[in-house]
Amino acid sequence: MNVFSLLALVAVTLLTAQSAAAQSKPGSAQVVRIGYQKYGTLVVLKASGALEKRLAGSGVEVRWIEFPAGPQLLEGLNVGSIDFGTTGEAPPIFAQAAGADLLYVGYEPPAPGGEAIVVPKGSALKSLSELKGKKIALNKGSNVHYLLVKLLEKSGLAYKDVELVFLPPADARAAFERGSVDAWVIWDPFLAAAEKQLGARVLADGKGVVSNHQFYLAARNFAQKNPEVIRQIIDELARSDDWSQKNLKATATLLSTQVGLEPAIVELAAQRFAYGVKPLSEAVIKEQQAIADSFTELKLLPKRIVVRDAVYQPKQ
Secondary structure, X not given: OOHHHHHHHHHHHHHHHHHHHHHHOOOOOOEEXXXXXXXXXXXXXXXXXXXXHHHHOOOOEEEEEEOOOHHHHHHHHHOOOOOEEEEOOHHHHHHHHOOXXXXXXXXXXXXXXXXXXXXXXXXXXXOHHHHOOOEEEEOOOOHHHHHHHHHHHHHOOOHHHOEEEEOOHHHXXXXXXXXXXXXXXXXXXXXXXXXXXXXOEXXXXXXXXXXXXXXXXXXXXXXXXXXXXXXXXXXXXXXXHHHHHHOXXXXXXHHHHHHOOOHHHHHHHHHHOOOOOEOOOHHHHXXXXXXXXXXXXXXXXXXXXXXXXXXXXXXX
């Protein structure tokens, strides 16, 4: 055997050994698949590329997968298409009730102004009580689903007093524009776009009614096997949050390229976001449980759930 053949054999042997060593680490992630929406601060992290740089040091690749809304994103998590993602308050409740094995790994502070029920600019509707018998578009099982429940309750209307039209954001906007529905319950930046582009009028937002937390969730199996990856994601989200809060105009410019909306629209949405990711507190767990119990009472869930069962507890 000549020297070149010997070197080649050594190289192949080393590569094989390295590959076997990597595969021998039980549960070690080579790729983390992150689900995102055109919503929230996770999109800022995606645009910055900071997470890719951070995880590259651990040999972990980041793949981003877009979803139209939270319920669809968590369905992706449930079937194994993604490992991590972000949604509002209601989607993880519906997903947990449907058997999804997920974990809450963090949340953002309240952002009640980031979701609202809007009517067309020429609408005669002036109050929530006038919604009785009207058609209202919303994404089923999303954060605005709970907002609508609470707004109806506040106005003295029953859930059955309105006609719900369940549509994802793009289809709901089309229905809203052509007058097929009387109102639309929606979140930012779609809310900001409706206000700026369509002249939509806010009938009521979440202030004083709901918290509208943004939650970060992971597949239980992934989180338990890859606690360091979860820690690094949350750490980079915290850094991204801090930068975004101090640089709203730059954040809007960055988000604009990601969500395909004008910077002025995205800046309005960014002003209503909340920044400062944290582990779930007792107060937030109780709040989520109250939301789940409300949906159970309305018979919108197949069974009662215990939110605490899905809260991530990293090993110390």
